[in-house]
Amino acid sequence: MTAPLPRSLTDDELDTFARDGVVMLPGIFDSSWLSLAAAGLERHLSAPTERARVWDRDAEGRTMFWDSMAWQGVPEYEEFVRSSPAARLAAGLLRSERIRYFFDAVFVRSAGSQFQTPWHQDEPYWSVEGHQTCTVWMPLVPVRAENALAFVPGSHLGTTVFEQYDFGALNPDGKPDVDRSDFSAVAEADIPDISSDPDRFGVVSWDMEPGDCVVFNSRILHGGSGRLPEDRDLRVFTTKWLGDDVRIRFRDEGMDPDFSSIMRSYGLASGDRPGTALLPEIPLSAA
């Protein structure tokens, strides 16, 4: 059973998420959930999956590390997914009757790392399609607004298919990456240069403490996190969630590294509703 939220979501929070595609929620995860996620991250970093990548390694050896879909090998993550308030939070904000877990992703930067996450939308990379998809972005250390993940409010409502950033090119270790040569055929527009004029795009981000989270719709333009001060690292645990309107959609130009082959091995096919033990439904207990 999932734990109840520490408080009800307010109408303002629900409206903000629907209108802006992002909302910051202070103090949602108490110290027990934070300790669980932090213990999971320690275990995970000691044995990353084959999908792990170092997106950036600078001359001083500072790194930006990411990995995805590790929960089946990290019991603390699995407990967090099945029992923490995250499932209830995602279902509430997506206004979804039922909720399925998609995958986890971690973003771990050494203190002082200058790497900035490129602006992008998530859904075009994912092997699913739907409006009711979101990420719960949860820093395990304090982060200032200027270093936190930033968002273009309302951009989740647009219909433009933006050219995807090639995350596979962020690969100093020469790991195999997805062939993206076909994607420019379906892209309608370049991602705008948001960083050069954030005010014009109404960019938002927040000072955050451990326990706070940002929940964002997977179609929203987001990026810009990083460029850390010398004395600050950034350890972020994220969980990704699927609501009622979502269907499987495999894309040749999808995620890098790609785990659609794992999804196929569970019998999932394009057009299916998400299902199987890989994408478990999380039962929502009564509040």
Ligand SMILES: O=C(O)CCC(=O)C(=O)O
């Ligand atoms: O934390 C970051 O730098 C990137 C996070 C992100 O892009 C995501 O969770 O989709």
